[in-house]
Amino acid sequence: MSAGKAAGRPGTVKERADLALNDDFLRKAVRFTTERLRGGKQKAAAEHGNWDEWRERGRQIRLHTIAHLDYYLNLFADNARANGVHVHFAETDAEAVKLSLAIAERKRAKTVVKSKSMVTEELHLNAALDSIGVEAIETDLGEYIIQLAGEAPSHIIIPAIHKNRYQIAELLSEDAGEELLPDTTILAGYVRKKLREKFLEADIGMTGCNFAIAETGSMVLFENEGNARMVTTVPKTQITLMGMERIIPSWEDLEVMATLLPRSATGQKLTVYMSGITGPKREADQDGPEEMHIIIVDNGRSLQLGDPEFQELLNCIRCGACLNACPVYRHIGGHAYGGTYSGPIGAVLTPALQKNVAEWDDIANASSLCGACYEACPVKIPLHDMLVYLRRRKVESGHGNRMESAGMKGFAAVAGKATWFKGAIKLGQLGQKLVVRNGGIRIKAGPLKGWNSYRVTPSLPKKSFRERWKTLSGEVQAEAAPMSAETRSRMEQLVREREKGGGGHGGHA
Amino acid sequence: MADTHKEWLEQLEAQSKAKQESFMTGIAKKLGRSRVTEPPAHPFRGAPDFWRTFQWPLEERIERFTEHFQAAGGNVERLNNLADVKSFVVKLAGEMDARYIVRQQESELDCLGLEEALPEAHLSVWNSDPSENWKVRAAEADIGIVMADYAAAYTGSITVLSAAHKGRSVSLLPTVLIAVIPLERLKTRLGEILIQFDDRGREELPAGIHFISGPSRSADIENDLTIGVHGPGIVYALLVG
CATH class of the missing domain: 3.40.50.10420 (NagB/RpiA/CoA transferase-like)
Known part of the structure; x- marks a missing residue:
């Protein structure tokens, strides 16, 4: 069963997600089920009352047990x-x-x-x-x-959710x-x-x-x-x-x-x-x-033990609430994750169990980091933070996206010098004349292929923001009241803390 | 074969014990400390404090149990005594035209005299003859009858414990399950039942402890609720007293 599964399954998350997105029934079924389960959960949690106290107790019991495993x-x-x-x-x-x-x-x-x-x-x-x-x-x-059917489960609680x-x-x-x-x-x-x-x-x-x-x-x-x-x-x-x-x-x-x-x-x-x-x-x-x-x-x-960023993964009680809450899972379904475990927990658990950075899937990037998974988790595992840690580790070990890095470097070089940036914009304003139709760029080729498959790229304006800045700046300064001292000190405090590098999502150690 | 299998199991056990040591040492090492061998203080044991004292009076327990068990698709009857239980079971078995019935070997159920009242049905009593294949007797049964050891109103659950005279199959394999619950066994919370297993301790626990909260169900086909997938599809809880 698993051999056939591996052979018939395309390689990247994106390809698998495309398959899922094209399968209309799957998408609807996943949405329907996850919404039903999520609604049921919210109702049950509210009816039971003191939900956060129970969550906290659950978390403490799991933390205590794992700390003395x-x-x-x-x-x-x-x-x-x-x-x-x-x-x-x-x-x-x-x-x-x-x-x-x-x-x-x-x-x-x-x-x-x-x-x-x-x-x-x-x-x-x-x-x-x-x-x-x-x-x-x-x-x-x-x-x-x-x-x-010779397939893999697509939801931890309702495995055949994708079949009618x-x-x-x-x-x-x-x-x-x-x-x-x-x-x-x-x-x-x-x-x-x-x-x-x-x-x-x-x-x-x-x-x-x-x-x-x-x-x-x-x-x-x-x-x-x-x-x-x-x-x-x-x-x-x-x-x-x-x-x-x-x-x-x-x-x-x-x-x-x-x-x-x-x-x-x-x-x-x-x-x-x-x-x-x-x-x-x-x-x-x-x-x-x-x-x-x-x-x-x-x-x-056991690889997670003693790892301050990932030890809490072991607290998971496999309920699937994070799947039902996740906007990405709700859209692409479980098979797109390509591992045994899907959804936010799968996105973190699969690479964590393998501890092999080179093979880390691109699934950690398929997340909006909205934190819905953390809100839903009955033992309060900070999955959205873990997704960020994963991305960081992936980049640190040299497995980032090379094109993206090159692009970012190029952008830094161009944007770092006002004259170069101005030149690049001018070039764009002139160059786009070849592809702009009705105020938008619809061409599905080159760097805009992916974006333009479903959307239209707006054309560059005749006058760029920078070109309009002189006029704008005058208008803004004339109208805007100065920032209050209190707001300013709060913002400065934030920046200082961020620079210290501690904390992240406030609270959990 | 028996001896070699036993030897093989002993071999595995020796390997397992050696591995256990390295496993635990490995865990302690990863946690960055030496092995913990004394029970650690567990300040968060069990439910939050506000929950531990929560109690409903008897009438409310009955009401809530009924509400929750019915919501899960089960049936609840409030009966005065065992004589009422007898007439209820006899009537139900008659209506359903039950051919095979299996029941636990318990004094309350012995008292019902169902054997005489239902002469048409094959009624067997769990483990009344140790040479019988009791799993098959339970699998063929239309109705299984058990005494509940406990029940919890908050979740609408019945608890049954296994023993030589109380089969796990009796509450599982028949098409219809009837559980008799004396009112004094009906608690408010799950925790009131669970804590008793801690108090009894390992050596006093039965092999099977089962909480049953309605008929067997599944929503695996298009989220459409199906009753009686593997376990009993019809469950009666008879509250007696």
């Missing part, structure tokens, strides 16, 4: 092991895949039923299982649909070998029946992990469909892949996460199911896994 992760591993879980540690994606495959081979597994897990997407685990002849079946309705029900009916009809009507109830009913059989015959159930409770070694899953419960109740073996930062100290802390996560993700008071699983089935139990593995995955996460 060695203690809590160690405690979790010890407790989970005492519960009878086989705990494993994987530093890299390759190690995590190797462990998963070894367990599947040992168990002589034919099929693995999976509930939603971003970590397994990150590891491309389905393709790896396929390579040893094990069928991996996604059981979340949306994930099942896009698995049939006719496309879905076509996919499922092919799967069923008979024609299914494009009716939601019929389609969902087919998947229920089909996957019921799969749950009952599967050798292994595979899950992600929303939270892991250090003090009791329990793992917690949030979901609406019941497939995560299926996967952790019916098969004899359970494998859970968990990012090393998923830890919270206690069940008490889970109340805060359970308050923030569903409200931020879908606007629900709580997801239909919240399950806390503490070890494999007890001796006399008649369901639940006999053998349970938890693979704790680093895969670039």
